[in-house]
Amino acid sequence: MTRVLEVKGMKKYFGGIRAVDGVDFHVNQGEILGIIGPNGCGKSTLFNCILGQLTPTDGEVLLEGRPVTGLYPSQLNRLGVSRTFQLLQVFPTLSVRENLILAGQEHRGTKLTRLFGRGDAGLTDAANRMIAFFKLEHLADQKAGGLSYGQQKLLDAAMAFMAGPKLVLLDEPAGGVNLTMLAALKERLEAINREQGATFVVIEHNMDFVMSLCSRVVVMAEGRVLAQGTPAEVRADPAVVEAYLGH
């Protein structure tokens, strides 16, 4: 099986705080990998190091076998890696459709062809399809800032899919989302994984969500990998129960 993403010996220290302290893991093509762990164990920091948001203290990131450590976030995105952040990140004064067009436009042609080409970079239809896919039709022309929290969370996720990425890293997509929205989100993620073969890494605290969505789970504690395996294996691991699930 090809490894879409491989992380080797990742470390990130903030002064004396060892937020990430030697993490190794990989993600296979088409997999949905979960990352769980107590608050402050370094999950978001790990994402930010993988995605070039932070400079790692040490460690290596391989995308389909090629080293990509130290690339800018925008460069990684153009290589087919997209993400969402733990805190909601949409463009509040742009409409839902404009948010989605923005999310795809930098993958169309070059800066120069975009400057002289169409205003929507030819993405209006694709944006409308994504809007329909996430059932946001009635909100397409509304400013994103006026949507409910759950709707913005859906839009945030939809933006990560606009460019047809091969790898998507989602940081707590279910955080603060109500049950109906959560079911919708899970169904959408599964559909994109199935139909487009996109690979996912999902950080989540919602155990039901992780355990039912993911084929494999990495458990972190205090900046390290404590255990990894199928949801059933992880649940049965005494160390995991001790460190995390037991609480």
Next chain:
Amino acid sequence: MTTRLDPNLAVILLAAPILWFAPAGFKAYGLYVVSLWLVMSIAAMGLNLTLGYAGLKSLAQAGFIGIGAYTTAILTKTFGVSWPLAFLASGALSFAVGVVLGFPALRVKFHYLAFVTLAFAMFVFLVARNEEWLTGGVYGFSNIPRPVIFGLDLSRALPFYRFVLVVTVVLSLAMWWLLRSPWGRAFLALRENWMRAASLGVDIRTYTLMAFAIGSAWGGFAGALYAPLVEFIDPAPFAISASFVMLLTVVVGGSGFFLGPFVGAFLSFVLPELLRVTGGWYLVVYASVVLVLLVICPTGILGLVERARDRLSQRRAAALRDAARPMLEGSEAR
């Protein structure tokens, strides 16, 4: 799908012929004031791109007007270069200076741009005042020629005003195109959330630099018109205070609104002239108007218009909801 004419484009296309004919009866002074309004609108349009759309705090727009004005004055008067070439050189030089200034500033931290541009505005003023061999120092540069284009003599006030109008329309259309292209969306994304934009593939360094450099080029273009408009330049109009007036112009008109610069420049450059009849009080009246405006509407005049429109559409939506209520109640009763 029917394509609707963009309202901003419609305003430009509609206003152009009106502005062509309307001031025909004005005296020379009136024509000077409307010409100044258009020239300053161009400079404000540039700053509106940098500040209003891309959210970058530049405090040097008058410095770029100065670069354009002196470049055009020196090239056309001393070297006899034709005005169109001097115009392009003014824009290109301002663009290049923008790149050189912006590049190191952006590598450090975004808000450093404010400090760098402030220092730069001071630098331009000092060069203009002290380097007499180049700029004429405090005595300035007089008898700057008005251009002759395609054999048309533009030295009289009305033809020159119309020429300024044509250039303004062309630059407005270019800016409109830039802002409606994916670049415009990328600029907005920088302003609203650059971190998210980067994660969506937006090359934030290049776009930031371009927003600043293009905005600066518009300042240079405005300067290239300003020099032959006033026919005499000295360092005073390019002092730091003038850069703050540009900032105020953009904010009062409505920062991030396409037509905001025209509204703002009207307030900053035409209103004071209209208020001259009030004698010594005109500055006080002007300052109070601006102050009150900013207190009741921090998003500028066009922000006020948009707010009214939002409120109207909300009221309409509420009316529709009210109209639908009997149907809901009916269905519950059943």
